[in-house]
Amino acid sequence: MMRSRDTMTLGLFFNHTGHHVASWRHPDAQADAGVNIRHYLDMARTAEQSKFDFLFFADQVAVREAHPDALSRSAQYTAHFEPLTLLSALSVVTDRIGLVATASTSYNEPYHLARKFASLDHLSGGRAGWNVVTSTAHAEARNFGRDQHYGHAERYDRAHEFLDVVRGLWDSWDDDAFLRDKQSGAYFDPAKLHALEHRGRHFSVRGPLNVPRPIQGHPVIVQAGSSEDGREFAAATAEIVFTAEMDLASAQQYYRDVKGRMARYGRRPEHLHVLTGINPIVGRTEAEANEKHAHMQSLIHPVVGREILSTMLGGADLSSCSLDGPLPDLPPTDASKSGLYQNIVKLAQREKLTIRQLYLRLAGARGKLTIKGSVEQVVDKMEEWFRQGGSDGFIVQPSYLPGSLDEFATLALPELQRRGLFHRDYDGETLRDGLGLPRPESRYKLTPRFP
Known part of the structure; x- marks a missing residue:
């Protein structure tokens, strides 16, 4: 079945007030969550205590374009922290949970992002992940000197080269390059420093990076494309892929298709975690869950x-x-x-x-699968998708915060653990360790190059 591991991988998607489009209107929601650091600190601690594999933050470098009446009624993409800055703060109050941020290859430069994610990996002790996206919103283009965003094919071509440059920059220093020998006066071994000297269609980057090689070798690569180009990009590069399938048959087809493409890139299927986005609404009874859902829907x-x-x-x-x-x-x-x-x-x-x-x-769930019902019904559905080859796990997207996260953590997670579907503690020290992913070798290990 090409399973990545025997238990589910569970990521937690933090949309500041919650994932439901009307989440901020819930009486118990933290309405100012987007700029409330205490809210994020509390949520991160709860997520780690619950043993989620990683936190996930989406991002867009623009205020979403919409009719003013609609925009003024929405908390989505209006005012919230930049995710890498936020995750750097959360790294200080967490020890084991992975920290994944979205950053676009369309409106960044490779050196910028290589440096930021390498820094986050060191700050967190090896827990960083990069959700590689290609921007599609025209509002983003106009914030970066363009009238239109890049076309679909060009976006992915640029993304492939961008990621290759970033990985090359992460390999700028060998793992043991820094001697810091006070007696001899040698701070680093110059033979273990490498200039990238990249010249490509989209980028020209000399290097080297001015941050040591990340603790994980490379931060974990996450991707979320379902198009033909997106599937090929995931098969070639991703270690986690975030999907939005709405039924099991479609999920099974996607799972087989993407993992089936990996061999052409010399990759093993168990080194890619296919995770389905879900909006779980858990009640002690089915009627209670339906009531919760109806209330959220009434707020749209x-x-x-x-x-x-x-x-x-x-x-x-x-x-x-x-x-x-x-x-x-x-x-x-x-x-x-x-x-x-x-x-x-x-x-x-x-x-x-x-x-x-x-x-x-x-x-309400912004295009992701809603699973609602009693604890048993919700966990049954998750188990079915996991065991029937629809996913390696899930990106959990609580309707509103903090309430929906607390409900999932106290009701559904213990049942998942009781059934042996989710771990009771973290494995290893880094995000890669926990996901069972290999640590990448430096591209210079066998063919050293010197500046």
Whole structure:
């Protein structure tokens, strides 16, 4: 089955107030969470006590473009901390949990990100991970001197080269390069320092990096693409891939497809963790879970629901459409190539959903799978996907914070552990150790190069 390990991998997705689009409106939510460091400190401690494998932060380098009425009713992508800065702070109050941040290859430079993630890996004792994304939002492009973002194919071509440069920079110093010998006066061995001298289509980077080789060799590489290009990129480079499949059959197909591509890159399938995004709503009974979900759904303003659906569909204009009518035929765009876009259109057609029904299905969990029910029902569903080859685990996306995280941690996690589906403690010291991933060898180990 190409399983990565015998127990589930569980990441925790921190969307500051929670993952539900109306999370900030819940009476028990921390409404100012995006800029409340105490909130993040508390959540990180809870996550580590619960033995989550890693924390995950998404990011976008722009305020989301939307109708002002919709935007003013949303806490998403408006005001929150830059994730690498935040994770550096959280590294001080945690010891074992992985720390994964999103950073775009479209609007950064390789040297910048190589330096930042290497620094985070040292600050955290080897717990850093990089979610490699290619930006698609026009608002981001206009913050970086461009009228339009890069086209789909160019984004991925740039991303491949970007990642190769970053990995080369992480190998700038051999693991034992720093002598720090006070008696001899030798601070480092110059034979163990390497200049990259990269000249490519998109980047020209000499190197070396002015941070020692990361503790993990390379921070763990995370990726979230479901398109054809995204799947190939994941097979070639990713160690965790974050998916948004909505049914088991689709998840099984994705799982087999991506892991089946890895051999052509000389990679073993167990070195990639395929994780499905889920919005778990756990109750002591099914009725209690349904009540919780209904309350969250009632907080979605129709303007926000339609706008979120439009965003998921690459900015499709739905403003003239009746909320109680079907999703119209949409003109093909660059965004229509994405896996998320295609999954939404298929869902609407398969179940003949109105726009209102579609946004209620998707906007709350922002296009991820909602699993609701009693403890047993939620864990049964997770176990089915895990055992039936749909995933190696899950990215857990609590509806609102802190309440939904506390509920999952106190109700579902103990049952997962009782069934032997989730570990009771961390393995090893680094994120790689915990995930059973090999530590990469330096590219210079067999063919040393000198500045």
